[in-house]
Amino acid sequence: MTTGTDLPGFADPVLDAQSAFRAVLAALSCPGSIHDAGAGLTPPASLAPATAAVLLALVDGETSLAIAPTLQPAAGWIAFHCGPEIATTTLAGFVLAEALPNLAALDTGSDEVPERAATVILQVAALGSGASYTLAGPGLQHPTKFAVNGLPVDFAARWTANRALYPRGIDLILCAGGRLAALPRSVTVGEG
Amino acid sequence: MSTMEGYNFAYLDEQTKRMIRRALLKAVAIPGHQIPFGSREMPLPYGWGTGGIQVTAAVLGPQDVLKVIDQGADDTTNAVSIRRFFARTAGVATTTDTSAASVIQTRHRIPEKPLREDQIIVYQVPQPEPLSRLEPSRAETRRMHALAEYGLMHVKLYEDITRFGHVAISYDYPVMVNGRHLMAPSPIPAFDNPKMHQMAALQLFGAGREKRLYAIPPYTSVVSLDFDDHPFRTTRAPHACGLCGATDSYLDEVVTDDQGGRLYVCSDTDHCETRREAGHTGSESPLQEAAQ
Numbered sequence: 001m002t003t004g005t006d007l008p009g010f011a012d013p014v015l016d017a018q019s020a021f022r023a024v025l026a027a028l029s030c031p032g033s034i035h036d037a038g039a040g041l042t043p044p045a046s047l048a049p050a051t052a053a054v055l056l057a058l059v060d061g062e063t064s065l066a067i068a069p070t071l072q073p074a075a076g077w078i079a080f081h082c083g084p085e086i087a088t089t090t091l092a093g094f095v096l097a098e099a100l101p102n103l104a105a106l107d108t109g110s111d112e113v114p115e116r117a118a119t120v121i122l123q124v125a126a127l128g129s130g131a132s133y134t135l136a137g138p139g140l141q142h143p144t145k146f147a148v149n150g151l152p153v154d155f156a157a158r159w160t161a162n163r164a165l166y167p168r169g170i171d172l173i174l175c176a177g178g179r180l181a182a183l184p185r186s187v188t189v190g191e192g
Numbered sequence: 193m194s195t196m197e198g199y200n201f202a203y204l205d206e207q208t209k210r211m212i213r214r215a216l217l218k219a220v221a222i223p224g225h226q227i228p229f230g231s232r233e234m235p236l237p238y239g240w241g242t243g244g245i246q247v248t249a250a251v252l253g254p255q256d257v258l259k260v261i262d263q264g265a266d267d268t269t270n271a272v273s274i275r276r277f278f279a280r281t282a283g284v285a286t287t288t289d290t291s292a293a294s295v296i297q298t299r300h301r302i303p304e305k306p307l308r309e310d311q312i313i314v315y316q317v318p319q320p321e322p323l324s325r326l327e328p329s330r331a332e333t334r335r336m337h338a339l340a341e342y343g344l345m346h347v348k349l350y351e352d353i354t355r356f357g358h359v360a361i362s363y364d365y366p367v368m369v370n371g372r373h374l375m376a377p378s379p380i381p382a383f384d385n386p387k388m389h390q391m392a393a394l395q396l397f398g399a400g401r402e403k404r405l406y407a408i409p410p411y412t413s414v415v416s417l418d419f420d421d422h423p424f425r426t427t428r429a430p431h432a433c434g435l436c437g438a439t440d441s442y443l444d445e446v447v448t449d450d451q452g453g454r455l456y457v458c459s460d461t462d463h464c465e466t467r468r469e470a471g472h473t474g475s476e477s478p479l480q481e482a483a484q
């Protein structure tokens with residue numbers, strides 16, 4: 001098993017981080033919109049370029065990260081390039097996974113400090129195809145269709161429970177290949 | 193890249209930018225909620241918009257075109273200094289044209305021209321806490337936001353109405369964001385408040401001295417607090433712009449001589465220039481004077 005530390009991070013750490021951040025900012029500002037991220041990155045095989053770009057742009061020694069078992073092969077690369085404190089899923093500020101964790105079991109913040117709530121970075125099979133949802137809320141002028149291949153069948157119900165915690169709640173960044181999208185806790189998700 | 197030697201891109205170090213960026217993402221996810229951040233010393237004094245500058249620095253990239261306005265004008269010392277700062281430290285293109293900008297940093301105004309989805313507006317904020325004058329304790333205001341307990345503000349506004357017949361707040365008029373968080377819109381005139389509602393552009397707010405930032409995503413409800421029997425109304429000086437004739441823009445009163453001469457002109461200088469270039473004239477336009 002390769003540790004991945006021999007694989008590079010951003011070619012230009014300053015400008016590539018800025019560009020990846022703007023992709024995530026645009027994605028959260030317009031839930032369900034799909035943005036390019038991680039072009040040119042060659043992360044370990046278990047990480048999509050977009051996933052790697054989000055980690056490099058947002059995760060560092062001041063943050064805590066939980067890495068799901070299926071993505072453990074990338075742990076060495078993440079430790080080398082980002083250096084987060086490794087935490088349990090229930091306590092981590094960032095949760096990296098391929099299967100949606102039980103959102104209610106994560107840190108959902110408090111009403112006074114809702115920003116403490118975890119951000120889930122979920123690597124999925126595809127964005128723009130697969131199960132279809134209808135999104136509404138801040139960032140969207142009109143209800144908007146959003147398709148993802150890789151969310152659990154009961155996702156809409158699980159998200160509705162998360163949405164009910166507002167202003168507490170989990171924020172979700174979805175990554176597939178060289179593209180990402182996001183669902184902030186403020187968005188409502190309907191089936192179809 | 194033509195950035196100044198020895199500077200970090202956009203001045204801030206990468207770790208600071210990541211910290212501000214993480215806070216900005218949470219701010220977008222919780223519209224109107226104030227988030228503490230580790231505000232850094234900037235090479236400009238407080239009052240020069242160090243909070244807005246740090247937010248802009250965390251957002252800006254080489255593909256951006258930056259516009260900086262102060263009270264609506266692109267040419268004040270403050271606006272020119274901030275624009276030069278980013279031209280030097282980030283090598284970004286700058287503009288005074290609202291429609292050509294991708295990032296607009298502002299103090300005290302929102303441009304008259306409606307902003308677009310591909311634009312970001314960054315507000316410089318001196319006091320991010322809308323309840324600060326009613327409740328000095330930070331711990332207490334945090335608790336009030338947590339419970340959405342905003343009765344104190346309604347009482348204050350209603351006392352104004354009882355005493356003056358109207359709400360006596362003409363700047364920094366409090367707004368309710370996404371039906372949940374009471375927010376200070378920064379010291380923009382109440383005239384500009386309706387522009388925040390369902391704005392197509394992302395709105396970011398930075399308070400340097402108070403170390404807080406917050407955000408309003410595009411297409412988000414922003415409602416100025418009011419009462420059924422006293423609905424929120426905007427006011428503007430009852431004049432047309434003396435230079436471009438605009439009757440719907442926010443006006444500054446300019447004293448023109450020592451005889452008490454006064455001129456009302458658009459506070460948004462780019463708006464006024466764009467209108468004049470399109471052939472609009474006002475009572476004080478050179479052409480108008482020549483015709484008289």
Ligand SMILES: [Zn+2]
Pocket residue numbers: 433434435436437438441457458463464465467
């Ligand atoms: Zn004018």
